Amino acid sequence: MSTYANKKGFGATLWDYLTTVDHKKIAILYLISGGLFFVIGGLEAMFIRIQLAIPNNDFVSAGFYNEILTMHGTTMIFLAAMPLVFAVMNAVVPLQIGARDVAFPFLNSLGFWLFFFGGVFLNLSWFLGGAPDAGWTSYASLSLHSEGHGIDFYVLGLQISGFGTLIAGINFLVTIINMRAPGMTYMRMPLFTWSTFVVSALILFAFPPLTVGLVLMMFDRMFGANFFDVAAGGNTIIWEHLFWIFGHPEVYILILPAFGIFSEIFATFSRKRLFGYSSMVFATVLIGFLGFMVWAHHMFTTGLGPIANAIFAVATMAIAVPTGIKIFNWIFTMWGGSVKFTVPMLYAVAFIPTFTMGGVTGIMLASAPADYQYHDSYFVVAHFHYVIVGGVVLGLLAGINFYWPKMFGTMLSEKLGQITFWTFLIGFHLTFFIQHFLGLMGMPRRVFTFLDDQGFNTGNMISTVGAFLMAFGVLVMVINIIITSVKNEKVGNDPWGDGRTLEWAIPSPPPFYNFKQLPLVRGLDPYWVEKMEGKKEMTPAEPLGDIHMPNSSILPLTIASGLFIAAFGALYHMDDKTWTLPIMIVGLLVTFGSMFIRSVKDDHGYHIHKEDLMDDKDKGGKA
Amino acid sequence: MKKRLHKWRLIALLGIVGLVLSGCGEPFLSALKPAGDVAQSQYDLLILSTLIMVLVIIVVIILFVVVILRFRRKEGDETIPKQIEGSHKLEIIWTVIPILLLIVLAVPTVVTTFDLADTKAMDKKDKDGKTKDALVVNVRANLYWWEFEYPDLGVVTSQDLVVPTDRKVYFNLTASDVKHSFWVPSVGGKMDTNTEGVNQFFLEFDGEKAEDSNNVFYGKCAELCGPSHALMDFKVITKSKSDFEAWTKDMKASKEPVVEGDLAKQGEDVFNQSCIGCHAVTPNDSRPEAARQAPNLATFGEREKVAGVLDHTEENVKKWIKDPEKYKPGNTMTGTYGELSDSDINALAAYLLELKVEDK
Numbered sequence: 001m002s003t004y005a006n007k008k009g010f011g012a013t014l015w016d017y018l019t020t021v022d023h024k025k026i027a028i029l030y031l032i033s034g035g036l037f038f039v040i041g042g043l044e045a046m047f048i049r050i051q052l053a054i055p056n057n058d059f060v061s062a063g064f065y066n067e068i069l070t071m072h073g074t075t076m077i078f079l080a081a082m083p084l085v086f087a088v089m090n091a092v093v094p095l096q097i098g099a100r101d102v103a104f105p106f107l108n109s110l111g112f113w114l115f116f117f118g119g120v121f122l123n124l125s126w127f128l129g130g131a132p133d134a135g136w137t138s139y140a141s142l143s144l145h146s147e148g149h150g151i152d153f154y155v156l157g158l159q160i161s162g163f164g165t166l167i168a169g170i171n172f173l174v175t176i177i178n179m180r181a182p183g184m185t186y187m188r189m190p191l192f193t194w195s196t197f198v199v200s201a202l203i204l205f206a207f208p209p210l211t212v213g214l215v216l217m218m219f220d221r222m223f224g225a226n227f228f229d230v231a232a233g234g235n236t237i238i239w240e241h242l243f244w245i246f247g248h249p250e251v252y253i254l255i256l257p258a259f260g261i262f263s264e265i266f267a268t269f270s271r272k273r274l275f276g277y278s279s280m281v282f283a284t285v286l287i288g289f290l291g292f293m294v295w296a297h298h299m300f301t302t303g304l305g306p307i308a309n310a311i312f313a314v315a316t317m318a319i320a321v322p323t324g325i326k327i328f329n330w331i332f333t334m335w336g337g338s339v340k341f342t343v344p345m346l347y348a349v350a351f352i353p354t355f356t357m358g359g360v361t362g363i364m365l366a367s368a369p370a371d372y373q374y375h376d377s378y379f380v381v382a383h384f385h386y387v388i389v390g391g392v393v394l395g396l397l398a399g400i401n402f403y404w405p406k407m408f409g410t411m412l413s414e415k416l417g418q419i420t421f422w423t424f425l426i427g428f429h430l431t432f433f434i435q436h437f438l439g440l441m442g443m444p445r446r447v448f449t450f451l452d453d454q455g456f457n458t459g460n461m462i463s464t465v466g467a468f469l470m471a472f473g474v475l476v477m478v479i480n481i482i483i484t485s486v487k488n489e490k491v492g493n494d495p496w497g498d499g500r501t502l503e504w505a506i507p508s509p510p511p512f513y514n515f516k517q518l519p520l521v522r523g524l525d526p527y528w529v530e531k532m533e534g535k536k537e538m539t540p541a542e543p544l545g546d547i548h549m550p551n552s553s554i555l556p557l558t559i560a561s562g563l564f565i566a567a568f569g570a571l572y573h574m575d576d577k578t579w580t581l582p583i584m585i586v587g588l589l590v591t592f593g594s595m596f597i598r599s600v601k602d603d604h605g606y607h608i609h610k611e612d613l614m615d616d617k618d619k620g621g622k623a
Numbered sequence: 624m625k626k627r628l629h630k631w632r633l634i635a636l637l638g639i640v641g642l643v644l645s646g647c648g649e650p651f652l653s654a655l656k657p658a659g660d661v662a663q664s665q666y667d668l669l670i671l672s673t674l675i676m677v678l679v680i681i682v683v684i685i686l687f688v689v690v691i692l693r694f695r696r697k698e699g700d701e702t703i704p705k706q707i708e709g710s711h712k713l714e715i716i717w718t719v720i721p722i723l724l725l726i727v728l729a730v731p732t733v734v735t736t737f738d739l740a741d742t743k744a745m746d747k748k749d750k751d752g753k754t755k756d757a758l759v760v761n762v763r764a765n766l767y768w769w770e771f772e773y774p775d776l777g778v779v780t781s782q783d784l785v786v787p788t789d790r791k792v793y794f795n796l797t798a799s800d801v802k803h804s805f806w807v808p809s810v811g812g813k814m815d816t817n818t819e820g821v822n823q824f825f826l827e828f829d830g831e832k833a834e835d836s837n838n839v840f841y842g843k844c845a846e847l848c849g850p851s852h853a854l855m856d857f858k859v860i861t862k863s864k865s866d867f868e869a870w871t872k873d874m875k876a877s878k879e880p881v882v883e884g885d886l887a888k889q890g891e892d893v894f895n896q897s898c899i900g901c902h903a904v905t906p907n908d909s910r911p912e913a914a915r916q917a918p919n920l921a922t923f924g925e926r927e928k929v930a931g932v933l934d935h936t937e938e939n940v941k942k943w944i945k946d947p948e949k950y951k952p953g954n955t956m957t958g959t960y961g962e963l964s965d966s967d968i969n970a971l972a973a974y975l976l977e978l979k980v981e982d983k
Contacts, residue, residue: 276708
């Protein structure tokens, strides 16, 4: 049992992470790879802003620019925001509900490796003849028209990583339904767990339409099908529907966890329970539900007719109501509280006005006739960056700062954190506020350059300056992480001092079995309840006993890598290369072979014995 | 008293918002300088929604500032605030008020949506199958150029859309290769040109406002369509009712162009050898759409821009013919007409700039 060893060599640590099924280590894997893709996507963003700093710039060529903008969007949504959200979910949700792990640890690992190999596959397109260039939406007429293999990388890469996301979503659904500690009723679940629950349901319903779209696209491009080929009777509008039936809920898949993180942070650093908890839960569920009713507002100019446009316009406006409820509940959580401005709290506080601005431009966009002007202009670019950066990224930065001690047992520097916060926030508003006006002044989105005499010069320059500030902020954060990791000063259970939920009742980082004895939950914010009664730890709900743990396994990695190999065969198969078929077969053999081994090999896991747990007393953090 | 003060503030606010927004952009390109009924109704919705939203933001910001100033934790303060579960009264307030605000916005939104989709006038045809009262333009978007066909007049033009002011102009919108989107920001919002089906909408060009921008509006493609998406611009030239009638007469009457000067004549020969397979030079192009593979050049000498983006000079015409790929990457003209010598190109440019309809 390698997990018992205190000091390990690099090889052993690496092997440990490659085979781990522990939700806390998978969270770290998600964090590292999501962070890496975030930096790649950020570099792409810098290329965009440098190119658009001045009119008629030739920093990058027109075709290459389209590849950059496509990969920026695709990377940021699928390969950065999603895994970072999963990182926080994995790190926190099992602890918040008082579970020893997720329901299916093996699947958890499989989900990660599928995402990882899909993402790597997609990014290899840069070195293998060019990246996809039809935008992250990859509208069918353009993507079928696109030459080279870029779009094929998109189609195959997203299918592989999409499997991973779907698996992760199902896993969290089952975990939250089945694995809650005694006393943890639904209406006592922390808001972050609630949002994870709702988001997992959204994933379950939203990703299949995307997969359907991608499969149809794959058949069109690789096997000569005609789903989207108009000349042969196909229809490209179907792609738009499929994509946005996925794409709109996807936005909520990203933002709801951020809402959850902020809810935890507001309550913690105001030393006050969340204002209007039940209406917050209700609003979360309602947003998730309405999220499926509004996809056609991305298609107001497609020509669906006034009836569809009017219905979707009103439905979209309706989402503002539950979102507004949340904003006011957060403000009133702070009202009358004792507010401490730590770095996570700074992000949370800055989030309120920033996200409100993104929200209100969302309402403006919902007004269909006015949207005919905004659609596909820089106004939209400004809007969704206010929502996604101002909501999701601020949420993730807050969450990473907030849960860093729980994940790694060390505190990030508050001073450097504040530098990151201010430069990132100011840079963000500088970059994107002006873009609302650029759009209204007639600048379409996704343009690789603009002409000199059209009034766009100043706005674009300001935007580029802001982008550099944001990049500086991220750089400081990386430095912060490195310094903190090198210093390695360990902290206790509740390093912020105001923890309310179960995760703060156990060591940082928690022992690999999380809870020696499952805790008894006696109310909302269970740890706070105990603290208020003068207790230092949770009341156990069970006597100390053996703990059943799953074994580590390399199989998730091999299953995912098989699909990765097979994808190369599928991709080049349309070029009539002879080596492609064997590659496909080898890849699928690896995948199905690994699945076969998993099926026939009896793996009952192992038990941690009661005696070992007693030895481990109060030193659980060293696991 | 207090209430009246509030109203005054609102009006001041409206003034400020109006000022800020109207100061923005060029009159020939900006949606903030509406030059027609469609753009105006969209602008009005923009202002209405902005006002409602600024109101919301102000309320949020006031509460927000009060909270972060009043409830800061003092150093070493260990008091535990009262744990408040919620307040039904407050929660109902911030549920109901937003709903009311949204209704204020939703009603004009729905009304305008239906108003702007009213293209019934296009369906009223006379005995010959021509549209009765409405002026109809068929817009066909192609990889980086636009074709404008006037089906009732039997006239085709490209890149420069010519329209009369102060009456509704109806559009049939379609694309011949990939999806594009037709957008003239200062005159009205966009509508996609899909590869399947035809979208219909109308615009109205305000005569007085058009004068502010010298009777030219800039149009853009608003849907990513390939490398040169950013360069897929077109121009809208507005004319008064009588000028427009004169223009249509000229266009209809226009026959094969007759050019003067040796150089231009030499250019005509080059054109007939290398270019005529795709480009037509008369506005009465009766070939089917599929045969019209490239912009109609009948009015090339009168165009606002070369290839939609370069200034309209002879030098730029030559540069364009010499290496179109440099100015519009991914265009469909590159490599279709062989190598032309410099003298061929000079002659061709001279010929092309002679192609005019109106001045004759």
